[in-house]
Amino acid sequence: MNNEENPITIIRVENLIFDYPGKRALHDVSFSIEQGSITALVGPNGAGKTTLLRCIAALEQPISGNILVDKLNVQEHPRLCHRRLGYLSDFFGLYDQLTVAQCFRFVGMANDLPVHKLDSAIADTARCLDLEDRLATPTGKLSRGLRQRVAIGQAIIHSPKIVILDEPASGLDPEARHSLANLFTRLQSRGMTLIVSSHILAELEAYSTNMLILRDGRIVEHRHLENHQRDKSRIRLMLSAADPSLVSVLTSIPDITELHCEENSATFLFDADKSMQYGLLKSLIEKGLAIYEFGNDKQNLQDAYLATLNTVKENQV
Amino acid sequence: MNPELLRHVWLEINPHRLVAMPVVLALIFFMAYSMNDYHFGIPLAHTALWIFGAIGLLWGARIASDAVAEELRDKTWDTQMMSAMEPWSMSWGKLFGSTVYTWYGSVLCLLVFAFNSEYSNYGTLSKSLVIALCTAIFCQAFGMLISLLALRNRVALRSSITLLAQFLGLMYLFPFLTRIFGGKGRVDWFGIDYSWIDFGLISIGLAAAWAVTGVYRLMTVTLQIRSTPVAWLVFAVVVAFYCIGFVFNENEVRPQRTIISTVAFAVFCGLSYIAAFTDRRDPIELRRLIYAVRSKNWKRALEQVPYWTASYLLAIIAVIFILLTSNTELSTTTIQKFVLGQCIPALLLVARDIGILYYFSLAPNPKRAASAAFFYIACLYGLLPLLFTAIDLPLGRIAVLPVMANNLVGSTIIALIHVVGIWFIVIRRWQRTSRDLTTSHLADQSD
Numbered sequence: 001m002n003n004e005e006n007p008i009t010i011i012r013v014e015n016l017i018f019d020y021p022g023k024r025a026l027h028d029v030s031f032s033i034e035q036g037s038i039t040a041l042v043g044p045n046g047a048g049k050t051t052l053l054r055c056i057a058a059l060e061q062p063i064s065g066n067i068l069v070d071k072l073n074v075q076e077h078p079r080l081c082h083r084r085l086g087y088l089s090d091f092f093g094l095y096d097q098l099t100v101a102q103c104f105r106f107v108g109m110a111n112d113l114p115v116h117k118l119d120s121a122i123a124d125t126a127r128c129l130d131l132e133d134r135l136a137t138p139t140g141k142l143s144r145g146l147r148q149r150v151a152i153g154q155a156i157i158h159s160p161k162i163v164i165l166d167e168p169a170s171g172l173d174p175e176a177r178h179s180l181a182n183l184f185t186r187l188q189s190r191g192m193t194l195i196v197s198s199h200i201l202a203e204l205e206a207y208s209t210n211m212l213i214l215r216d217g218r219i220v221e222h223r224h225l226e227n228h229q230r231d232k233s234r235i236r237l238m239l240s241a242a243d244p245s246l247v248s249v250l251t252s253i254p255d256i257t258e259l260h261c262e263e264n265s266a267t268f269l270f271d272a273d274k275s276m277q278y279g280l281l282k283s284l285i286e287k288g289l290a291i292y293e294f295g296n297d298k299q300n301l302q303d304a305y306l307a308t309l310n311t312v313k314e315n316q317v
Numbered sequence: 318m319n320p321e322l323l324r325h326v327w328l329e330i331n332p333h334r335l336v337a338m339p340v341v342l343a344l345i346f347f348m349a350y351s352m353n354d355y356h357f358g359i360p361l362a363h364t365a366l367w368i369f370g371a372i373g374l375l376w377g378a379r380i381a382s383d384a385v386a387e388e389l390r391d392k393t394w395d396t397q398m399m400s401a402m403e404p405w406s407m408s409w410g411k412l413f414g415s416t417v418y419t420w421y422g423s424v425l426c427l428l429v430f431a432f433n434s435e436y437s438n439y440g441t442l443s444k445s446l447v448i449a450l451c452t453a454i455f456c457q458a459f460g461m462l463i464s465l466l467a468l469r470n471r472v473a474l475r476s477s478i479t480l481l482a483q484f485l486g487l488m489y490l491f492p493f494l495t496r497i498f499g500g501k502g503r504v505d506w507f508g509i510d511y512s513w514i515d516f517g518l519i520s521i522g523l524a525a526a527w528a529v530t531g532v533y534r535l536m537t538v539t540l541q542i543r544s545t546p547v548a549w550l551v552f553a554v555v556v557a558f559y560c561i562g563f564v565f566n567e568n569e570v571r572p573q574r575t576i577i578s579t580v581a582f583a584v585f586c587g588l589s590y591i592a593a594f595t596d597r598r599d600p601i602e603l604r605r606l607i608y609a610v611r612s613k614n615w616k617r618a619l620e621q622v623p624y625w626t627a628s629y630l631l632a633i634i635a636v637i638f639i640l641l642t643s644n645t646e647l648s649t650t651t652i653q654k655f656v657l658g659q660c661i662p663a664l665l666l667v668a669r670d671i672g673i674l675y676y677f678s679l680a681p682n683p684k685r686a687a688s689a690a691f692f693y694i695a696c697l698y699g700l701l702p703l704l705f706t707a708i709d710l711p712l713g714r715i716a717v718l719p720v721m722a723n724n725l726v727g728s729t730i731i732a733l734i735h736v737v738g739i740w741f742i743v744i745r746r747w748q749r750t751s752r753d754l755t756t757s758h759l760a761d762q763s764d
């Protein structure tokens with residue numbers, strides 16, 4: 001992870017081990033999350049994403065390890081941590097007979113919001129989620145998308161420092177997903193730190209600043225997406241015909257990282273500076289590579305995720 | 318206002334329900350009044366008490382039990398868990414909030430009872446009202462306790478279990494309440510002669526207080542707040558103290574100490590069984606304990622220690638007291654001689670039975686561990702000794718039930734063999750479970 005901008009760590013997970021009967025779900029997991037970031041937690045089914053999120057939210061007790069949320073040990077002070085946390089579970093439920101306003105009031109009170117601030121907090125949350133005209137509606141009569149918004153409202157009404165969302169967009173239509181992405185960006189701009197787990201990587205790409213990849217209960221990558229895009233470019237080059245010297249030529253250049261070669265093509269990370277890229281192209285042609293295409297490879301989050309998983313598998317083999 | 322209480326008021330109270338309850342009760346009481354030749358008085362008070370029982374004890378306990386189960390079913394439990402509410406606020410808010418409507422009906426019934434009861438003086442009437450209120454609190458807290466236990470053990474609470482618990486609870490309470498409200502007879506407790514109503518007040522008050530404490534402690538654990546088994550330890554001592562009150566006789570000092578220790582021993586053994594059968598016993602809990610011990614985190618280890626160990630420790634202390642205070646010359650009755658001779662084997666058999674429970678709990682599929690263990694323990698105490706008696710094989714009977722031997726050393730050795738044998742296979746199974754986990758861990762890595 002890049003720590004050049006002196007980021008403040010708001011979540012620190014150290015050597016976390018979690019077991020289910022007969023299966024270890026998290027293996028010695030350690031990472032930290034910066035304040036004000038939006039971390040996309042991705043990984044295949046059964047990777048341990050929900051377990052990890054539930055441990056951070058003090059909903060599950062690990063075998064060993066430490067979780068610090070805003071410098072508070074989650075296992076020692078779960079209730080204090082809950083004042084700093086908002087959590088939306090993947091299979092959330094709402095009190096169907098209560099109105100949206102009652103749901104917000106209950107959760108606000110349960111999270112120690114002072115009585116004189118309750119009304120304004122309910123109004124703010126409703127405005128933030130475009131639920132102002134639904135405050136008097138029982139949640140049981142709302143559509144799936146609106147219920148999702150109410151559940152998010154319950155998670156943020158007490159203005160937590162950290163919001164944890166497990167599959168927040170599942171079951172939502174594209175329009176609702178788009179507005180959700182906008183909401184997350186708005187929450188980040190208010191200074192909240194978000195951890196979002198999702199299978200839909202395209203949607204995470206719109207707002208995530210970091211990507212945490214979990215596989216088989218282990219962190220396989222924790223990447224800062226913004227820096228990655230700002231300082232480096234992923235370059236893709238294509239040759240007119242297969243060239244066995246491609247790998248050796250590219251590996252001989254020290255500034256190239258994360259190289260993936262095939263017979264007549266390659267992708268790699270290189271400096272984002274245009275003159276540097278021109279120099280690289282010139283030197284590769286001089287070395288005899290028959291390049292017919294050279295340019296930025298617009299690798300999306302999904303490609304990055306799959307590339308990382310492939311690298312992990314190759315390393316294991 | 319307690320947010321949980323407020324939420325339940327929103328859900329439970331509406332104008333229709335507020336009107337419906339007094340109307341229905343008024344109709345019932347009018348029926349009782351007409352059947353009593355249009356007279357008020359004791360028959361109406363009894364009717365009020367019966368309806369109070371139905372609303373406050375049966376309905377209230379059922380609703381309190383469902384309060385937690387419904388949160389799980391509606392997937393709202395995470396919202397509750399994520400709140401910043403302290404366990405005590407959550408406990409009393411949920412307990413009295415979920416039952417707020419039944420309390421509305423219960424209070425109306427008690428008012429009818431108060432105006433028609435046979436008690437002429439206000440003291441007795443107040444006591445009987447407090448007893449009724451405490452009984453309802455006890456039943457409702459007990460219902461919630463069962464629900465929280467099911468949640469802690471991650472098992473679905475079936476309505477049949479709730480009904481069975483209600484039935485057993487009422488079976489226990491009914492004769493007790495009949496005597497209290499019958500007002501006849503006296504009770505000798507710690508050498509003091511109490512009227513049934515005074516003794517009922519102490520007993521039901523204690524039971525209600527401990528049931529609410531139990532809800533609070535379980536809620537604490539459920540909300541992931543760590544706690545040590547201190548409350549269980551205190552509860553065990555209080556139950557033993559309560560039971561000792563019935564056998565206490567200040568005129569016979571020496572044998573009295575042995576009897577007191579014996580009663581305490583029986584209580585602690587019984588509570589060890591209850592704790593072992595109701596507490597979590599899965600490998601994860603044990604692994605947490607072992608990890609805490611290995612990392613010498615003694616505070617964490619104490620928090621992870623199974624509750625049965627606390628009451629079992631007290632049982633060991635009680636056995637030491639039995640042996641220290643015993644005097645064979647003063648042990649005149651057969652029961653006293655039996656206790657002196659068999660307290661150590663009995664203590665060992667408790668450890669064996671808990672070992673059997675752990676053996677099934679550590680199985681790959683421990684879903685029915687408690688019932689399987691219960692079945693085998695019942696066989697060891699009932700079926701097999703009867704079988705050996707039937708085929709006239711006393712050695713076989715002693716082998717399965719060592720306390721039947723007339724020899725302290727012999728029965729202790731046989732019981733010790735039982736304990737070592739069962740805990741040996743428990744440890745083997747535990748090691749296999751841990752090995753399987755390591756193997757799956759390595760297999761995951763090699764995928």
